[in-house]
Amino acid sequence: MPLDASQTLGVEVPIPPYLLLPLLNSPLQGDANASPFIPTLPITTTYKEWTRTTHFLPAAFPRAHTLCVAPALARPTLPTSKDHERQLRKDEFGRWRDHWKGFSAEDYFPARSEREANETAQRLAQEQRSTPLWNVVQRWCRRDCEVPENGLILIAAHANGMHKETFEPCLEALIHHSSTPIAEIWSLDTIDSGFSGVVNEGKLGPSASWCDQARDLLNLIHHLPEPGQDASEVLRRKEKGGYAGTRPIVGIGHSYSGSAVLRLASAVPTALDGIIFIDPVLLRPEVLSKRPKPEFNARGQGAVARRDVFSDRQEAMRYFQSRPFFSKWDPRTLQAMVEHGLVPLDPISAPQGAVRLAMHRAREAAVFGQSWQSTLSYASGLIKRHTCKFHAVLMANSDLITDGFADITFVKDIKDWGGTSHIMPGNHLVVQEQPDKLGEHLATVLDAWYAHRPSFEARL
Numbered sequence: 463m464p465l466d467a468s469q470t471l472g473v474e475v476p477i478p479p480y481l482l483l484p485l486l487n488s489p490l491q492g493d494a495n496a497s498p499f500i501p502t503l504p505i506t507t508t509y510k511e512w513t514r515t516t517h518f519l520p521a522a523f524p525r526a527h528t529l530c531v532a533p534a535l536a537r538p539t540l541p542t543s544k545d546h547e548r549q550l551r552k553d554e555f556g557r558w559r560d561h562w563k564g565f566s567a568e569d570y571f572p573a574r575s576e577r578e579a580n581e582t583a584q585r586l587a588q589e590q591r592s593t594p595l596w597n598v599v600q601r602w603c604r605r606d607c608e609v610p611e612n613g614l615i616l617i618a619a620h621a622n623g624m625h626k627e628t629f630e631p632c633l634e635a636l637i638h639h640s641s642t643p644i645a646e647i648w649s650l651d652t653i654d655s656g657f658s659g660v661v662n663e664g665k666l667g668p669s670a671s672w673c674d675q676a677r678d679l680l681n682l683i684h685h686l687p688e689p690g691q692d693a694s695e696v697l698r699r700k701e702k703g704g705y706a707g708t709r710p711i712v713g714i715g716h717s718y719s720g721s722a723v724l725r726l727a728s729a730v731p732t733a734l735d736g737i738i739f740i741d742p743v744l745l746r747p748e749v750l751s752k753r754p755k756p757e758f759n760a761r762g763q764g765a766v767a768r769r770d771v772f773s774d775r776q777e778a779m780r781y782f783q784s785r786p787f788f789s790k791w792d793p794r795t796l797q798a799m800v801e802h803g804l805v806p807l808d809p810i811s812a813p814q815g816a817v818r819l820a821m822h823r824a825r826e827a828a829v830f831g832q833s834w835q836s837t838l839s840y841a842s843g844l845i846k847r848h849t850c851k852f853h854a855v856l857m858a859n860s861d862l863i864t865d866g867f868a869d870i871t872f873v874k875d876i877k878d879w880g881g882t883s884h885i886m887p888g889n890h891l892v893v894q895e896q897p898d899k900l901g902e903h904l905a906t907v908l909d910a911w912y913a914h915r916p917s918f919e920a921r922l
Contacts, residue, residue: 475747482579484580512605596661620651635905655825675722727850736850742854750837771817853876853882855884
């Protein structure tokens with residue numbers, strides 16, 4: 463059903479360039495008592511030449527909007543009957559509608575000057591002193607062998623509603639097929655997904671600012687240890703970038719995170735040497751005024767209605783396998799979803815009992831509802847402040863194409879930026895459904911960029 467004017471944003475994209483809010487010192491930095499507990503997490507894949515470790519780092523601080531961290535979301539409830547389940551869903555929809563009352567897109571527009579950005583960051587930091595967040599990241603290191611002298615660093619960022627472990631089969635295939643010297647690979651959970659969603663429980667608010675994912679990626683770059691060197695569980699910030707300057711960094715962004723890597727490259731042109739988009743969520747700027755307000759976003763509404771609690775992991779697996787959305791997944795990524803995308807509903811008294819989605823459905827809905835913010839990433843890319851390499855993997859059967867996101871015009875823009883593109887058969891969730899095929903293609907892209915170069919230029 464077409465939306466009427468009252469249900470659409472009715473605003474135009476501000477003229478770029480756009481600034482990211484500065485990264486201020488998080489209250490978590492230097493607090494020895496603040497470090498969360500890292501459980502022993504199962505590894506989805508078993509690539510013998512690489513080892514994986516889990517680390518924390520304070521997330522980008524402050525968050526770009528007050529409602530990203532307050533009021534805190536309530537923990538899901540296990541329904542006792544079908545009627546109870548329907549009532550819980552009805553209540554969730556009520557909270558969803560109430561939250562967006564008085565919504566203004568301009569409240570999420572970027573600062574227009576360094577002074578405004580600094581003043582906004584200082585104000586938000588004061589408001590958020592009690593709600594600093596963590597990012598949980600995974601580090602892939604070479605096992606028992608020297609780090610390539612000029613090896614590059616990969617950073618993989620997942621789609622909304624997913625988590626870093628669903629990238630493992632794809633990254634394993636990339637390693638297997640690539641001739642490019644790779645020093646290390648890093649992947650991260652967004653602040654509300656996977657294990658990040660667990661350690662940040664009670665601090666996450668009902669809204670989302672898409673620029674914060676770009677800031678989290680930049681923040682991770684500033685925390686990267688030297689490749690091959692030991693790193694503490696809580697990564698330490700290095701003011702000069704935190705990595706060997708001769709090592710290029712390539713950002714791989716799927717869906718929602720495709721928007722984030724473009725926003726980062728446009729705001730900080732020296733941060734990344736290359737970007738690989740995987741079916742990115744990027745709306746052309748001219749469609750912003752006709753996009754739905756978050757309350758009326760169909761994907762957001764679908765996430766609000768999503769089932770999020772199961773009696774145990776076995777029931778969750780059976781449920782996933784019965785749903786068209788999950789039934790197309792590679793068995794390894796589906797297993798990763800069950801192992802890492804679900805957490806105990808009551809971790810203290812019933813750690814082996816009922817489980818819930820690690821990402822609160824209200825947070826997933828908020829990210830979908832705020833997808834209009836991808837117009838800001840696209841607009842920032844069109845002015846071509848970025849200096850990195852580009853490649854886009856676009857899915858032939860992606861449902862994004864029919865919803866006004868990246869399409870043939872994006873292919874033309876990528877070419878104008880000096881990049882390349884590849885249209886691959888399959889659906890939007892290619893990381894989950896075709897990890898081997900995608901990983902092999904990503905390897906060919908990296909090999910074309912780096913495999914035969916004798917040295918790499920410094921970036922920062």
